[in-house]
Amino acid sequence: MSTICLIYGCTGQDGSYLCKSLLEKGYEVVGISRSSQPDKKKLCQIGIENDLKILTSNLDELEIVQRTIEKVNPNYIYNLSAQSSVGLSFKKPYETYKSIGSATNSLLEACRLIDFKGRIFFAGSSEIYGNTNLPAKIGSNVEILSPYAYSKYQSYLQVRLYREIYGLNAVTGVLFNHESPIRDNTFVTQKIISGAIECSKNKFFKLNLGNINIARDWGWAEDFVEAIHPIIHAAKLKDHIICTGKLTKLTKFIDLSFKYFNLNWRDHVISNEKFFRKKDIIISYGDPKPLKKDLNWEAKIGVKELINNLIEHKLQNQ
Numbered sequence: 001m002s003t004i005c006l007i008y009g010c011t012g013q014d015g016s017y018l019c020k021s022l023l024e025k026g027y028e029v030v031g032i033s034r035s036s037q038p039d040k041k042k043l044c045q046i047g048i049e050n051d052l053k054i055l056t057s058n059l060d061e062l063e064i065v066q067r068t069i070e071k072v073n074p075n076y077i078y079n080l081s082a083q084s085s086v087g088l089s090f091k092k093p094y095e096t097y098k099s100i101g102s103a104t105n106s107l108l109e110a111c112r113l114i115d116f117k118g119r120i121f122f123a124g125s126s127e128i129y130g131n132t133n134l135p136a137k138i139g140s141n142v143e144i145l146s147p148y149a150y151s152k153y154q155s156y157l158q159v160r161l162y163r164e165i166y167g168l169n170a171v172t173g174v175l176f177n178h179e180s181p182i183r184d185n186t187f188v189t190q191k192i193i194s195g196a197i198e199c200s201k202n203k204f205f206k207l208n209l210g211n212i213n214i215a216r217d218w219g220w221a222e223d224f225v226e227a228i229h230p231i232i233h234a235a236k237l238k239d240h241i242i243c244t245g246k247l248t249k250l251t252k253f254i255d256l257s258f259k260y261f262n263l264n265w266r267d268h269v270i271s272n273e274k275f276f277r278k279k280d281i282i283i284s285y286g287d288p289k290p291l292k293k294d295l296n297w298e299a300k301i302g303v304k305e306l307i308n309n310l311i312e313h314k315l316q317n318q
Helices: 013-024 041-045 061-072 086-091 093-113 147-163 190-201 219-232 250-259 289-295 303-316
Strands: 004-008 026-034 053-056 075-079 120-123 171-174 205-209 241-242 269-271
Touching: 004 013, 004 093, 004 205, 013 026, 013 041, 013 219, 053 075, 061 093, 075 093, 075 219, 086 093, 086 147, 120 147, 120 219, 147 171, 171 219, 190 205, 190 250, 190 303, 219 241, 219 289, 250 303, 269 289
Parallel strands: 004 026, 004 075, 026 053, 075 120, 120 171, 171 241, 205 269
Antiparallel strands: none
């Protein structure tokens, strides 16, 4: 009998790469989409659009979630379905919470009601820690600076509660920033890569960005997805941070992107206050040592290789 994985959010960046990873490991993958006509663009980009079954469902109603799990009868459930933009969460706080906090509660409660014996993974976010003057650990102080961070923190607390109180095999992997060629163009890293390419063709082009005086812990999405496997299969379930532990200033990210084309970014980039967030995290990085110690996972791809990969992919697919 095959091992079945049920993935909410199968058409997003992380969901797509997780589907690919699980298929390569020999699992049967069933994806969930809210739409009866799911956007398979990312699945197509990585060549797996025909390798998994996609059902139409959502996490809005408890009974629907319950029926979906009973129908699929999975061994593992992964919830990577959510509104994923921090910036958009300021404009749509209710929708953001509904897609993260409420959705988490629906999935956990459905699993409790049917006495689900499999394992459940939830995608957490480094945004819950706000500014990290020291590398963030699971027990680090929380600093909520956006509706998105609030929603992710509520999800994290619910998962822990259902694991400790109700005995569900549920766990959260708190992911720090991670990029890939299929990342949506609204994210600043994609804007920088696209801007550098445009500037290499047009010396008069100006790239408008928000606050560039920030620093992040950037990893590679395919890399990070592989960390999910040991976390959900651990002998004892434990929440973990998924990160590189390397802090990179955004100006360094910009510099490396423009240097690929032998350009000076200062000639092309404008920091425009129009694009500043109401509250922004200045420094955010995590501690990778616990995940390495407990489950022997560590990030393989550094930020320079990450940038080169993004540029080369975009140039090849223009």
